[in-house]
Each structure stands twice: as C-alpha cells, then as structure tokens.
Amino acid sequence: MAIEVRIPTILRTYTGGAKSVEGAGDTLSALLTDLDSKYSGLRGRLITEQGGLHRFVNIYVNDEDVRFLGSLDAKLNDGDNVTILPAVAGGAFGFAAAAALLGRSTAPVS
Amino acid sequence: MLSIDRSIIDAIIAHARRDHPDEACGVVAGPVGSDKPARHIPMDNAARSMTFYEFDSMEQLRVWREMDDLDEEPVVIYHSHTATEAYPSRTDVSFAGEPGAHYLLVSTREPESEEIRSYRIVDGVVTEEPVRIVEPTVDPHAVQSYMFGQSPTTVDYECSPGR
Numbered sequence: 001m002a003i004e005v006r007i008p009t010i011l012r013t014y015t016g017g018a019k020s021v022e023g024a025g026d027t028l029s030a031l032l033t034d035l036d037s038k039y040s041g042l043r044g045r046l047i048t049e050q051g052g053l054h055r056f057v058n059i060y061v062n063d064e065d066v067r068f069l070g071s072l073d074a075k076l077n078d079g080d081n082v083t084i085l086p087a088v089a090g091g092a093f094g095f096a097a098a099a100a101l102l103g104r105s106t107a108p109v110s
Numbered sequence: 111m112l113s114i115d116r117s118i119i120d121a122i123i124a125h126a127r128r129d130h131p132d133e134a135c136g137v138v139a140g141p142v143g144s145d146k147p148a149r150h151i152p153m154d155n156a157a158r159s160m161t162f163y164e165f166d167s168m169e170q171l172r173v174w175r176e177m178d179d180l181d182e183e184p185v186v187i188y189h190s191h192t193a194t195e196a197y198p199s200r201t202d203v204s205f206a207g208e209p210g211a212h213y214l215l216v217s218t219r220e221p222e223s224e225e226i227r228s229y230r231i232v233d234g235v236v237t238e239e240p241v242r243i244v245e246p247t248v249d250p251h252a253v254q255s256y257m258f259g260q261s262p263t264t265v266d267y268e269c270s271p272g273r
Contacts, residue, residue, distance in 0.1 A: 009183075010207050056205055058167045065167045085174055086207020088153075091133050091162035092191045092199050 003031060003076055006083045014042040023082075028059065029072040031082065046084070047072075058085045112212040112228040113242045114138070114147050114186065123224050125152045126190035126216045133163040134216075138186035139177050147185040147212075155189075162201070163189045186228075188214035195219075196227040198236050206231035212239070 006020045015021050021039065025031035036043035046054050052071070053059065059066045060083040066074045076082070118138055126134045135155050138147035151173055156166040177183060187208060191199075196215035198206075206213060209232045217225040230237045 008207070010209055056207060058170065060167075060171055063171070065171075067167070083171065083174075085170060087165070087167070087205060088135070088137075088170060088187060088207070089157075089162070089164035089205045090189060090199065090202035091157070091159065092194045092201075 002078060004081050005031070005035065006081070008084055008086055010086055011042060011045055011084065014039040014045070026076055027072065028061070028066055028074040028076060028082070031076055032072075056087050058087050059083070060085070111240045111242055112147075112186070112214070113145075113244055114214075115244050116246060118147060118150050119226065119243055121150045121152075122188055122214070122216060123226075126218050126224070129155065129190070130218045131160050131192045132158055133160065133190050133192055135163040135165065135187075135189040137173065137184045138188070139180070139182040140185035142181050142183045145185060149182065160192055184208055184211050186214050187211045188216065190216045190218050192217075193219050196225040198229055198231060203231055203234055203236055206234075209233075214241075 002022050003024065004020055005023050007015050007018060012018065021035065023031045023035045023038075025034050032043045032046060046057055046059070048054055053066070061069055061074055061076065062081055066072075069075075122136070122138075125136060128134070133155055134152070136150065136152040139149040139151060140146045141148065153173070154166050154169055155163045156169075157164040174184075189202075191197075194217065196217040198213060198215065202213065202215075209230075213229045213231050215225075215227050215229070219225075226241055228239050228241045230239060
C-alpha cells in the first residue's frame with residue numbers, strides 16, 4: 001500500500017534531501033513507524049516522548065488536518081497523500097503559558 | 111542580511127497596525143533559492159491573541175501548496191510583538207521550523223514608530239541580521255500624467271495641427 005508523504009525542508013536531512021517519499025500503513029501511526037524503519041529518527045521529530053503528535057508539526061491526510069481525523073489513529077488508504085508541515089506559531093508570551101492557554105500542550109494530543 | 115522592498119515592508123507594517131493590539135503574522139514568498147521576498151501573504155492569526163500567534167493549519171496548507179506550485183518558498187516569516195521589543199521569544203525559537211527563512215519581527219508598542227528586526231533561527235540558535243530596505247527605483251509619486259501637448263519625451267510648444 002503506497003502513500004506519498006511530503007517532507008518539509010527541516011526534516012529532509014532524514015530523507016537524504018528528498019521532498020517526497022513513499023510509505024505504507026493503514027493508520028498514521030503505522031505509516032510513521034514504516035517511515036522510521038527507512039528514515040531513522042524521523043518519527044521522533046513528529047511524536048513526543050509521551051507518544052502524542054508533536055505540537056510543532058502539522059500533518060495532513062489529503063486536505064484534512066489529522067487533528068480532526070483522530071490524530072495518530074487517522075485511517076489511511078492506498079493512494080492517500082500525507083503532507084507534513086512545520087507549524088508556524090510563536091509570540092511574545094512564554095511557551096508554557098501559551099501552550100496552557102491553548103489547551104494543547106506538548107503532551108499527547110489524543 | 112535581509113533585503114526587502116519598501117512596498118512590502120510598508121504592507122507588513124500596515125497589517126501589524128491593523129491587527130494591533132493582537133499579534134499579526136504572515137509570509138513573504140519568493141522564488142526557491144532566490145532569497146528574494148516578492149509576494150506578501152498576510153495570514154490570519156488563529157490564536158487572535160495579544161501575546162501569541164499561530165497560523166491556521168488549513169490556511170497554511172493552502173498557502174504552502176500554492177508556493178509549491180509556483181516554485182516559491184517562504185523567504186520571510188513575520189509577526190508582530192505588540193507590547194514588547196522585536197526580539198524572538200523562547201516561544202518563537204521553540205517553534206521556528208523553517209531554517210531557510212528570515213524571521214522578521216515588527217514591534218508596534220510605540221504608536222508613532224515601528225521597530226523592525228530580522229533573525230535566522232536554526233536549531234534553536236538565534237542570529238540577528240541586518241535589514242536592508244530597498245527603496246523603489248521608480249518614484250511612485252513622480253508625475254504620471256502629462257499636460258496637453260506633452261509626452262514623456264517631447265513637448266510640442268506649437269500644438270501644431272495634424273500631430
């Protein structure tokens with residue numbers, strides 16, 4: 001089952017510079033595990049130590065943000081396109097306070 | 111160093127003033143590898159906060175795809191600080207995910223003047239860089255219309271018939 005995955009600039013060090021790679025899996029979680037077997041370390045940049053999706057990245061399946069599709073449990077089908085983008089955020093506020101305010105800490109999202 | 115046209119800086123300042131006291135944010139896209147900011151894209155601050163900004167994830171996907179289609183990349187990522195100086199906060203550094211981009215900060219805390227500074231943020235290390243604002247080569251306020259009997263290159267003092 002082939003799924004095309006678009007890799008942002010900041011993570012292309014893991015893919016030998018490739019902008020897009022192919023992976024397999026019936027959920028986002030399985031796909032990331034498959035990718036990590038070929039591009040070691042990639043998964044660790046997307047998943048926190050607690051096992052949730054990292055706050056600093058956005059992952060999309062086709063045209064949907066996976067946060068609305070069950071996060072790591074999002075279902076994947078052959079031919080789906082997965083896009084990874086760095087989240088663009090920041091501001092004058094302290095990070096811990098900002099994360100608390102948003103109710104989406106760096107802890108697991110699910 | 112960041113070189114950026116006066117017209118784009120003016121548009122960014124106008125956006126920051128419009129959204130003040132909330133933080134404003136956006137992108138200036140340019141051809142891949144050119145390091146030339148060319149297309150200003152103001153973005154919504156999904157956080158709508160005075161102390162935090164966040165691109166709306168769906169708007170970001172649309173804009174990033176559009177840049178991809180046009181062989182562009184985010185040359186500048188900007189946001190405003192509305193009560194503090196134009197220096198990256200720890201939050202800014204934690205999130206900075208475009209190592210090739212110039213992170214431009216505009217402070218609107220003074221009502222009459224703006225502080226504009228630019229940084230590279232790579233692997234959590236902040237390096238300030240100079241900003242060179244490129245003034246327009248053609249003065250936009252120069253005469254654009256001509257009196258009867260004049261053209262940009264000639265003046266017909268006689269206003270002779272048949273011309």
